[in-house]
Amino acid sequence: MTAEYQVHGDVAVITLNNPPVNGLGFATRVGITDGLGKANADAVVKSIIITGAGKAFSGGADIKEFGSPKALQEPNLLSVILAVENSAKPVVAAMHSVCMGGGLELALGCHYRIAAPGCSVALPEVKLGLIPGAGGTQRLPRVLGAEVAMNMMVSGEPIKSDMLAMLPGQKLFDKMAKSPDTLTEEALAFAKSVADARPLPLVRNLPCKHPLGDAYFQFARNMVTGMSKNFPAPVKNVDIVEIATQKKFDEGMAAEREIFIALMQTPESKALRHIFVADRAASKIPDVPADTPQRAINSVAIIGAGTMGGGISMNFLNAGIPVKMLEMKQEALDRGIATIRKNYESQVTKGKLKQDKYEQRMSQLTTTLNYDDLKDADMVIEAVFEEMGVKEKVFKELDRVMKPGAILASNTSTLDVNKIASFTKRPQDVVGMHFFSPANVMKLLEVVRGEKTAKDVLATVMGVAKKIKKTAVVSGVCDGFIGNRMVEQYGRQGGFLLDEGCTPAQVDKAIEKFGFAMGPFRMGDLAGNDIGWAIRKRRVVEKPDMIYSKTADLLCEMGRFGQKTGAGWYDYVAGKRDAIPNADVVKMIEAHRKAKGITPRKVSDEEIVQRLVYSLVNEAARILEEGIASKASDIDMVYLMGYGFPIYRGGPMNYADQVGLFNVVQSMKRFALNPLDDAKFWAPAPLLAKLAAEGKTFN
Numbered sequence: 187m188t189a190e191y192q193v194h195g196d197v198a199v200i201t202l203n204n205p206p207v208n209g210l211g212f213a214t215r216v217g218i219t220d221g222l223g224k225a226n227a228d229a230v231v232k233s234i235i236i237t238g239a240g241k242a243f244s245g246g247a248d249i250k251e252f253g254s255p256k257a258l259q260e261p262n263l264l265s266v267i268l269a270v271e272n273s274a275k276p277v278v279a280a281m282h283s284v285c286m287g288g289g290l291e292l293a294l295g296c297h298y299r300i301a302a303p304g305c306s307v308a309l310p311e312v313k314l315g316l317i318p319g320a321g322g323t324q325r326l327p328r329v330l331g332a333e334v335a336m337n338m339m340v341s342g343e344p345i346k347s348d349m350l351a352m353l354p355g356q357k358l359f360d361k362m363a364k365s366p367d368t369l370t371e372e373a374l375a376f377a378k379s380v381a382d383a384r385p386l387p388l389v390r391n392l393p394c395k396h397p398l399g400d401a402y403f404q405f406a407r408n409m410v411t412g413m414s415k416n417f418p419a420p421v422k423n424v425d426i427v428e429i430a431t432q433k434k435f436d437e438g439m440a441a442e443r444e445i446f447i448a449l450m451q452t453p454e455s456k457a458l459r460h461i462f463v464a465d466r467a468a469s470k471i472p473d474v475p476a477d478t479p480q481r482a483i484n485s486v487a488i489i490g491a492g493t494m495g496g497g498i499s500m501n502f503l504n505a506g507i508p509v510k511m512l513e514m515k516q517e518a519l520d521r522g523i524a525t526i527r528k529n530y531e532s533q534v535t536k537g538k539l540k541q542d543k544y545e546q547r548m549s550q551l552t553t554t555l556n557y558d559d560l561k562d563a564d565m566v567i568e569a570v571f572e573e574m575g576v577k578e579k580v581f582k583e584l585d586r587v588m589k590p591g592a593i594l595a596s597n598t599s600t601l602d603v604n605k606i607a608s609f610t611k612r613p614q615d616v617v618g619m620h621f622f623s624p625a626n627v628m629k630l631l632e633v634v635r636g637e638k639t640a641k642d643v644l645a646t647v648m649g650v651a652k653k654i655k656k657t658a659v660v661s662g663v664c665d666g667f668i669g670n671r672m673v674e675q676y677g678r679q680g681g682f683l684l685d686e687g688c689t690p691a692q693v694d695k696a697i698e699k700f701g702f703a704m705g706p707f708r709m710g711d712l713a714g715n716d717i718g719w720a721i722r723k724r725r726v727v728e729k730p731d732m733i734y735s736k737t738a739d740l741l742c743e744m745g746r747f748g749q750k751t752g753a754g755w756y757d758y759v760a761g762k763r764d765a766i767p768n769a770d771v772v773k774m775i776e777a778h779r780k781a782k783g784i785t786p787r788k789v790s791d792e793e794i795v796q797r798l799v800y801s802l803v804n805e806a807a808r809i810l811e812e813g814i815a816s817k818a819s820d821i822d823m824v825y826l827m828g829y830g831f832p833i834y835r836g837g838p839m840n841y842a843d844q845v846g847l848f849n850v851v852q853s854m855k856r857f858a859l860n861p862l863d864d865a866k867f868w869a870p871a872p873l874l875a876k877l878a879a880e881g882k883t884f885n
């Protein structure tokens with residue numbers, strides 16, 4: 187049962203009970219209409235309360251029904267709200283904690299509303315590329331005014347009930363309860379007080395106007411359009427509020443329906459809904475049940491105070507978890523601490539961090555040169571040089587000193603986590619935690635599951651990731667894990683495109699127009715071209731038959747390592763990040779073509795985008811097939827959170843699904859015929875070929 191029915195004296199109480207946030211799924215909707223039916227048929231009952239059990243009034247739609255026909259199955263939310271409006275006895279919404287989306291629309295359909303202070307109120311549909319679809323667009327402006335309602339709908343952000351209650355003339359709340367604890371009691375008294383009120387007030391009957399009319403909405407539209415390029419929904423939220431001020435309620439409802447249905451079909455909304463579900467799915471590991479016990483992590487040790495060690499430490503300090511950093515030399519510790527201080531101080535200067543918070547965080551940071559000082563830490567994360575020999579020394583020391591049950595994590599970006607685990611007598615406690623640089627900023631965390639990593643270690647690390655506000659995705663052990671393994675193929679395609687006739691700027695511009703935050707060459711300059719160079723030197727030994735463009739090696743031979751040397755694929759002016767094309771680099775590429783006997787050709791932007799994106803897709807299909815990633819949506823999250831893939835395209839797998847896997851495979855077959863490309867690579871991964879042949883999708 188997902189809605190409970192009880193009668194207290196002459197008041198019926200319908201309590202939504204569908205944890206965690208009382209989502210308005212089918213069974214809950216039936217519960218509400220059943221309750222209304224019973225209450226109206228019971229002569230003893232004079233008024234009705236709708237409220238929510240636990241941590242919410244209602245968070246809105248039930249994500250389990252997302253996009254499925256069940257969401258529309260009668261009674262759908264519109265019908266439920268109509269039943270509430272049509273109740274012969276007054277219906278009071280008693281709102282607390284969370285009242286969002288469909289939950290707020292339901293409350294707006296009630297005759298009266300009483301709210302507890304501290305209740306988060308929102309219509310967040312814009313975040314899924316939509317407008318509210320159950321009357322919220324027409325009712326919220328009637329109770330809060332067009333301007334406030336429009337701001338709430340365009341931003342999707344929650345506002346506390348106490349703040350809304352202070353708005354002059356607001357009609358959202360008929361009464362504010364003194365506290366969440368007294369809400370039930372006050373709602374009962376309020377329901378009794380309105381038992382005989384007739385006619386029953388309906389939000390739909392309230393007037394809705396904006397004093398400036400057209401001019402105001404035109405202004406709002408211009409602002410919102412400028413701020414939300416690539417996303418159609420925000421401006422539609424402006425339009426529908428304007429309609430509320432111009433048309434009759436029922437006409438507004440018809441317009442809401444029409445726009446809602448049209449937005450549901452847009453690739454942008456599909457992408458945003460996919461990400462919403464993918465984000466929640468990422469923390470679920472198929473063979474690790476949700477109730478797997480987690481180890482307590484109340485203190486963390488970090489080995490290495492370099493670029494990554496410092497950033498990783500900040501994540502834990504920000505979350506209030508004490509950190510002890512270990513280095514080989516005091517100078518290295520001093521440098522590491524100074525960098526952390528500088529980072530925090532810049533946040534203080536920008537007003538993003540309060541001075542006392544900064545001091546509090548720094549007070550939780552201690553340092554040592556002695557492994558024995560780490561023995562009490564619940565978790566240790568190693569971020570030393572990327573060399574197996576160094577990792578071996580470190581993990582042998584950790585195995586010696588760490589208490590039993592401590593989690594031993596490595597931030598390695600390329601090395602074999604199984605091998606690292608084998609340096610200890612407790613491989614079950616060893617796991618990879620691959621942060622991205624800058625580690626205190628980037629949202630992505632690849633959690634690398636070794637062959638022997640214990641399930642409770644994985645569950646704990648996923649829990650820790652949440653505490654430090656990272657999007658964690660589990661990857662199996664392979665070279666590059668999910669993200670870097672894919673990016674290597676993407677980079678290789680970038681190189682082939684140069685060989686064939688493109689300039690770095692042309693490639694970057696094409697993929698940036700597609701929506702990437704940065705093209706492959708600007709990205710190389712940011713990360714340091716020498717890193718890829720080192721990897722390729724290793725690769726040519728491991729895979730002597732690997733084909734790749736030598737242009738990147740030639741660039742490094744010119745000493746152009748990227749932003750850090752002021753010159754890479756582009757030139758950089760100190761203190762600025764603008765990429766300025768460089769004539770010598772273009773000459774180097776031309777000379778390389780000549781030496782290889784290549785006649786350059788004009789490559790279309792469309793081909794550039796397809797080759798770069800499909801190289802990701804094909805490698806991802808192999809990653810999926812090998813079980814390195816457990817679901818396609820995890821790969822999307824890696825690319826969205828760690829590699830600047832455009833949000834409104836929902837990640838490489840979602841994008842491929844939308845293009846159609848058959849079409850993707852056809853393009854790959856065409857690329858395989860290009861003598862300057864890698865035909866072997868473009869053979870579609872078996873999983874991709876199979877899905878395409880069956881007309882299926884990844885997700």
Ligand code: NAI
Nearest residue numbers: 490491492493494513514518569570571572598599621623
């Ligand atoms: P870094 O060179 O900035 O820092 C490494 C630090 O480790 C240095 O301060 C060094 O003194 C210290 N160190 C070396 N050996 C040590 C030992 N035996 N005991 C204690 N401290 C020791 O290197 P970075 O960039 O921070 O990389 C560290 C690790 O993180 C590497 O495994 C790297 O592959 C990985 N990583 C790096 C990323 C990046 O973008 N820089 C991204 C993700 C992972």
